[in-house]
Amino acid sequence: MYPPRFRYEAPQTIDEAIQLLSEGGGDAKILAGGQSLIPLLKLRFASPPLLVDINEIPGLDHLDFAADGSIRIGALCRHAALERSEELRVRQPTMAAAAGLVADPIVRNRGTFVGSLCHADPQGDWAAVMVALGGSLVAQGPNGRRSIPVKDLVHGPFQNALTHNEIGVEATVPAPQGTPLGGYLKLERRIGDFATVAVAASVDIEGGAVSRAGIGLVAVGSKTMDASDAAASLVGGPLTPESISSAADLAAEVAKPRSDHRGSADYKKHIVRTFVTRILTRVSSSLEKAA
Amino acid sequence: MVLDELKIGGLGSSRRRVEDDRFIRGKGNYVDDIVLPGMLHMEILRSPVAHARIKKIDTTRAWDMPGVRLVLTGEMMAARNLAWMPTLSYDTQAVLATDKVRFQGQEVACVVADDPYIAKDAIEAIDVEYEVLPAIVSPEQALAPEAPLIRDDKANQQDNVIFDWEVGDKAGTDAAFARADVVSKIEMHYPRSHPSPIETCGSIADFDRATEKLTVYMTSQAPHIIRAAVALVAELPEHMIRIVSPDIGGGFGNKVPVYPGYVASILASILLERPVKWIEDKTSNLMSTGFGRDVYLQGEMALRADGKILAVRMHTDSDHGAFFSDAQPSKFKIGLMHSTFACYDIPTAHLTAKGVYTNKAPGGVAYRCSFRVTEAMYFQERMVQAAADDLGMDQAEFRRRNFVRDDDFPHRTAFGFLTDSGQYGKCLDVGLEAIGYEDFLKEKEEAAKRGKLLGIGISTMTEPLGAGNSREYDILGIKMFDSAELRVHMTGKAILRTGAKTQGQGHETTWGQIVAHELGIPAEDVLVEEGDTDTAPFGMGTYASRSTPVAGAAVSMVARKIRAKARKLAAHLLEASEEDIEWELGRFHLRGDPSRGVTIQECAMAAYSNLPDGLEPGLENVAYYDPPNLTWPFACYIATVEVDPGTGVWDVLRVVAVDDCGVRINPMIVEGQIMGGLTEAYAMANMQFITFDEEGNCIGGNYMDYLLPTAWETPGFELHEVVTPCPHHPIGAKGIGECATVGGPAAFVNAVMDALKGHDVRNIDMPLLPDRVYKAMTERTDVSGAPPLRME
Known part of the structure; x- marks a missing residue:
């Protein structure tokens, strides 16, 4: 690959990294897993004069599960660590369902969860999962840390809410309000292809009723779509064919896909409806089986 | 002993x-591994638009960059009579554009610099002013009466037609259709795909002024043809030209044509008297070098009620892009398309073929096939399935009734080929038994009751491999021995x-x-x-x-x-x-x-x-x-699939391949070839195509959009064999490298179409993307994949 010339720095601490980003004045880019950045450099779609490689900074690769069920994911935690985590499978089925579907195994070995959120690609998998779970990104800048809900993180395609000298240091998933259930379904032309459409749907179940729900949609708009009305319609009652069907319709309404070589807009809306239905129906039958 | x-x-x-x-x-020692003393690096500036007049090219900024040794433009090439070069099909192709650009990705200028980074930077510093013209991306557009003339560089070119060609017996075919009980018709498009070898094209030209010798290390499947072409184009004495193809990282037909980059690197080396290396990047390879297919079919079969095929009538429109540059035997304008239906005993047939220019990259190369045989066999087997459906006959039985019989060789096909041996019926039987045909049909019926859509697709064919003999096969007059x-x-x-x-x-x-x-x-x-x-x-x-x-x-x-x-x-x-x-x-x-x-x-x-x-x-x-005839391997490929009625996604359940390539020299290599070919067949049927939007933008010019199948999704293959030695080959062997690529796609598509039987669908164009299958299934309509593609 023959990218344009750039300066490369690999700081040892977060503070040094923030300092370098400040110097870069908005033109610097953070290099974590590099699975999106390197192709952009190769294709010369991006030509940042400064790359700040954060891989040398210790203490950022954690995947921590708290007793209350909340989860913390460090900036250098790779997709593969999530995919291989037994505990994730037990604690957070929606995330576990997505972990094996992000890109391909090669990308998963290197790419990072937090990097995927910050990259703000409307075709990214994790942002939709985090929208469905009500997760947040913890950003650290010269003035300290702040937490940004992922649904507010993404402004548009490849545009996030971070200032030029903030680093996404950690992602957090809140504790579930009951038994966390859900799933992730992705339609892709080939393993490793970007999603034609993907849906993350998460429901917490307490006493047979939905206590909390979230639905995030991938590749059906200029950013990760939050089907919040669809999710809200589920809360308070049990999952029934009627409630599922109505939520699926509401989710499809939120989808604003475009026709392209992956499929027509109408088809993609149909897939949103189908996937919401399939995930929630599967949850509902697992509940019936358990009961 | x-x-x-x-x-x-x-x-x-x-x-x-x-x-x-x-x-x-x-x-391995590939072209890009070779480093010569004093070697410089060349990069090509390519057109961002599909069709435009070049108003101005300003190379000042590029010349001013440190490390830049040469900036070549079409004007400079023209001064040396090298702006255009002859193609392998008696056409001309622009080396560097002078008047117009005619496809997105066309070569406009070159920079030679001390290293590839500088060359890439300098390319971005060349300013070109374009006056954009309407783009033509399909034969339908190219043949419209008001279509703009793409090849206005050619003195006698009045329209966008490259050739009008025909073969067979028109009158006899018309007569057979007149007495047919049933006429079965189908239309389809074999989409543009790309051979996409992992190694892209490239060259190192090394002209030595002291010895007057030109050595070119390059990625060529046919180095001797290149030597002849260089001798003719560059007017250098042939004995002072040495072409070396070192290790080649896959060719698949992509590395047969002569590309502008080769010619430009040679001129640059002559001008600079230093070795000049040019290595394409993947996007350039996908966007500008020889693609495969892009052919439209109107097919008709005259049938007797008892299942006998009386005649076949076909018309193809082939999209060759801006220059007719694919290598074909010079007698046969649409390659060996007329080898279609060679395994069937057809009394008479007629084929007309029209080739057209469009504002797309040139090609139509034999992508892992023997000159359009892939299209020929795909059309054949899709037509056969449609005909069996129209007659209400079992698709295996319909084939069996029409096969050339084992004791009927040598057999002259309706289009004039001479097939010399075959056991087509046995080959089909081995396949049917391996897949468990009768059981699957029962299973399919049972599954349908539970709302599941299963399908089985068969593809049987014999194909002509191993051109020549030299009486009939030549490229630019050079005999194919x-x-x-x-x-x-x-x-x-x-x-x-x-x-x-x-x-x-x-x-x-x-x-x-x-x-x-x-x-x-x-x-x-x-x-x-x-x-x-x-x-x-x-x-x-x-x-x-x-x-x-x-x-x-x-x-x-x-x-x-x-x-x-x-x-x-x-x-x-x-x-x-x-x-x-x-x-x-x-x-x-x-x-x-x-x-x-x-x-x-x-x-x-x-x-x-x-x-x-x-x-x-x-x-x-x-x-x-000089072989007395082509070799005629034959095969039967059978795939079973399940279609998801909710999404149109289809999964392959099983694939059985029965190949007869005569005597197998190395069975392991033969099996590897078959598995590789089936993988490509699956890719073409399932995911792979290059298309264009209304402005002529290439959709599929990188590996994010142009999909190569990986081990993760490629189905497993069950291989079987029949052995009928070739009667004229010294050891009884026949070609095998391309059989599965040629015969495979129809098996997958026929399987999906079989699963959709009862949905009033006759054809879905490849690739059978889920949205196409879903549309066909729910709207009960054929789905065309022809460009332009609507991109929002």
Whole structure:
């Protein structure tokens, strides 16, 4: 690959990294897993004069599960660590369902969860999962840390809410309000292809009723779509064919896909409806089986 | 004790591939691995638009960049009469655009610099002003009365038509249609795909002013053709041109044409008197070099109620892009499209073919096929399935009723080919039994009751592989024979060179096996070398599955010449007359006394040390082989699928392949070829295409959009064989490299269409993307994949 010339720095601490980003004045880019950045450099779609490689900074690769069920994911935690985590499978089925579907195994070995959120690609998998779970990104800048809900993180395609000298240091998933259930379904032309459409749907179940729900949609708009009305319609009652069907319709309404070589807009809306239905129906039958 | 042929790596031995040792260790020597002293790097500026007049090219900023040695434009090429070059199909192609750009990705200017980074930077510093013109992206648009003229550079070109060609018996075909009980019609598009070798194209041109010799290291499947082309285009003496194809990282037809980058790098080296390296990036390869397919079919079959095919009528419109640059045998404008229906006994047929220019990259190369045979067999097997459906007949039975029978050879096809052998019925039966045809039909019926959509698709075909014979096959007048040269050293070790060029096919392994079979010299004692025009005998290169049928036959023939001379040496050593000498593998012995003999190695030593009077020293020879006919391998591919009615996604359940390529030289390599071909067939049916939007933007110019299948989604394949030796090939072998790519796609598509039976759908164009299948299923309509694609 023959990218344009750039300066490369690999700081040892977060503070040094923030300092370098400040110097870069908005033109610097953070290099974590590099699975999106390197192709952009190769294709010369991006030509940042400064790359700040954060891989040398210790203490950022954690995947921590708290007793209350909340989860913390460090900036250098790779997709593969999530995919291989037994505990994730037990604690957070929606995330576990997505972990094996992000890109391909090669990308998963290197790419990072937090990097995927910050990259703000409307075709990214994790942002939709985090929208469905009500997760947040913890950003650290010269003035300290702040937490940004992922649904507010993404402004548009490849545009996030971070200032030029903030680093996404950690992602957090809140504790579930009951038994966390859900799933992730992705339609892709080939393993490793970007999603034609993907849906993350998460429901917490307490006493047979939905206590909390979230639905995030991938590749059906200029950013990760939050089907919040669809999710809200589920809360308070049990999952029934009627409630599922109505939520699926509401989710499809939120989808604003475009026709392209992956499929027509109408088809993609149909897939949103189908996937919401399939995930929630599967949850509902697992509940019936358990009961 | 007779030598065991398998133990010396002869015919039928699955010996491990000799070349893999270096490939697996990363020690291959590809063009980009070659570094010459003082070498410079070239990069090409490509057009961002599909059709535009060039108003102005300003290279000032690029020239001013440190490290830039040369900026080439079309104007500079024109001053040397090199702005245009002849193609392999009697057309012309722009080397660097002067007047207009005619496709997105066309070569506009070149920069030669000290390193590739500077060259890339300098490309971005060339300012080109374009006046954008309307783009044409399909034959329908190209043939419209008001269509803009793409090739206004050609004096006598009034429209966008390249050729109007026909073959067969029109009157006889019309008459047969008039008396048909049923006429079955279908239309479809075989989409543009790309051979996409992992190694892109590239060259290092090294012109030495002191010796006046030009050496070009390049990625060519046919180095001798390139030498001839360079001699003609650059007007350099042929003996002062040396083309070297080192290790080639896949060709698949993509590395047959002559590309502007080769020519520009040669001129740059001549001007700068330094070696100039040009290596394409992947996007350039996908956007600008020889694609495959992009052909539209209108097909009709005249049928008798009992299932007999009376006649076939076909019309194709082929989209060749901006220049007619694909290599075809010069007699046949749409390649061997008329080999279609060769396995069926059809009384009469007629094919018309129109080729058109569009604002798309040039090509239409034989992507892992023998000149349009892939399209021919796909159309054939899709038409056959539609016809069986129209008659309400079982698709296997319909095929069986129309096959050419085993005792009917040689058979002249309705389009004039001569097939010489085959057991088509047996091949189909082996396939049906392997898949469990009857059981699957029951399972399918049961599944339908539970709302599941299962389908089974069959594709049977015979295809012409191994062009020529030279009476009928030539490229630019050069006859399509091939050659082999064998030198046996005094210790019995040997070097073999051929006019073919391996690109992954395994010649270094299999040629040695043929020598082992003919001479009893262990395969491991034979070094195989190809691709250097200064050392290899003249040949037409490797494509169209012609290596084994033509160059492989030459290997046999040259070995037999060696054996004939060795017999004289043996007679001398055994003090007997030649008539009293008998051959067994690797050894001559006295007739009636097998204990008295000499080995081939002893004969080799004698050739250099102990000669009879009057016999020329040495043990080497060359053979030029002109095959009497094409070889006709045949196959039956069967796929079963399940379609998800909610999404249109289809999964492959099983794939059975039955191939007859005659005698198998190395069964492992044959199986590898079949599996590779089936993988490509699956990709074409399932995911792969290059399309264009209304403005002529190429959709599919990178590996994010143009999908290569990986081990993760590619289904498993169950391989079976039938063996019918080729009657005219010296060892009974036939081509095999391309059969599965050619015959495979229809099996997958037929399977999906079978699953959708009852949904009033006749055709979905490849690739059968889920949204196309879903639309066809729910709207009960055919789905066309023809460009332009609507992109929002």
